[in-house]
Structure formats: C-alpha cells, structure tokens
Amino acid sequence: MDSSATTPPVGRRERNKLRVRERLYAAAVELIVEKGYDHTSIDEIAERADVARGTFFNYFQRKEDIIGAWGDRRRAALVTGLDANNVFTPSSVAQLQECMAVLVRINQEEPRLTTAMLTAWVKAGRPILEEPYVAEVFARIVENGVRQGELSPGMSPIGVGNVLRDVYLGALYRWAHDPSGDTEPLADELQQILRLLLEGMTVTATP
Numbered sequence: 001m002d003s004s005a006t007t008p009p010v011g012r013r014e015r016n017k018l019r020v021r022e023r024l025y026a027a028a029v030e031l032i033v034e035k036g037y038d039h040t041s042i043d044e045i046a047e048r049a050d051v052a053r054g055t056f057f058n059y060f061q062r063k064e065d066i067i068g069a070w071g072d073r074r075r076a077a078l079v080t081g082l083d084a085n086n087v088f089t090p091s092s093v094a095q096l097q098e099c100m101a102v103l104v105r106i107n108q109e110e111p112r113l114t115t116a117m118l119t120a121w122v123k124a125g126r127p128i129l130e131e132p133y134v135a136e137v138f139a140r141i142v143e144n145g146v147r148q149g150e151l152s153p154g155m156s157p158i159g160v161g162n163v164l165r166d167v168y169l170g171a172l173y174r175w176a177h178d179p180s181g182d183t184e185p186l187a188d189e190l191q192q193i194l195r196l197l198l199e200g201m202t203v204t205a206t207p
Helices: 012-035 042-049 053-059 065-088 092-109 111-123 133-147 157-177 184-199
Strands: none
Touching: 012 042, 012 053, 012 065, 012 111, 042 053, 065 092, 065 111, 065 133, 092 111, 092 133, 092 157, 092 184, 111 157, 133 157, 157 184
C-alpha cells in the first residue's frame, strides 16, 4: 500500500479544537430546541459549552453559522445514507424513492431540532441564499435515469430536481408545523408525490 495515500493522524491540538467546536454546536442546538433560535444568545451557548464567550468566535463568526453547520451535517447524512443504500437500488426510480426515504429518516432522528432549525433556516433566508444541494442530488439521479433510458428524455434534470426539492420542502414545512415525533405522514406524502410525478396526473383513455 502506498503510505503517501493514507490520511495522516489528527494531532492533539486539532482533536481539542474539534472537541470544543462539537461542544459549542451541541450546546447551541440544545438551547435552540429548549428556547428557540431567536431566544438563544451567544453568551448562553458559551456558558452551556463551558467556554469563554470569545471562544465561540474562534469557531463560528456569528450565531447564524450554527444553522450552516446543521445544514452541513444533514447533507453529509444524506450522502452517507445514499451511499449505503444505492448499491441495492440500481434503478433511478428506486434511487429517487430511497432518496426521499433517507430524507425522512434524517428528519425523524431529531424532530424537535428539525422544527426549531427549519424555522431559523427560513427566517435567515437560507432557502434563497444557499445552493440547492438536495435539488442537485435529485438531478443527478434523474440525469442517470434519462441516460439509461428509464426516464423520459426531453426533460431538464435540474428542472425536475428543483421540482422534487420544492415538493420535499413543502411537505417538510407541513410536517414541521406539527411533527409529533411521527414521520409517517411525511413519508407517505413524499412517496405519493413521487408516484404522481413519475406516473403523471392525466388518465389515459381506453380505446
């Protein structure tokens, strides 16, 4: 094995920095779930993490960066979930279904945090400002499906990806209004929407 290709071990200083950042993030999301994003201050986050207030700014420039860190973790969880399952889902239709299922599981893991952070994400204008990562994931699956002849050729993969992202967020907002720890309505709605888009809304007349 080429030793130059291996990842060098993380030093003690870097491990300590990662631990402090994790402590700050964990303190922040705990407080946001308890009190809401608007009512959580940087002072409270630092106190809960047992660090000086100035230490917060060594890791996050502003409180809003906690929202970004939350989004990064969700994106990483989506990639991990898809990588783990797509080996068993070779068709593009199955991959779209699995993508929706993974998104549901991500929200199901921390429903109260999802609701609190989703509210903060919208207030901060992130749906407009951030790159539409989920749309790009959908678009890649659609593009492969078109290339393999599974999906209709004449459509824009990114256009379809944007539609799927929009309906996913719409369903997520409705679920977040009253999550109750139950994602079954969210899962059912997303799979129903997906079937509707794949099969179409018009009835084919019988000759």
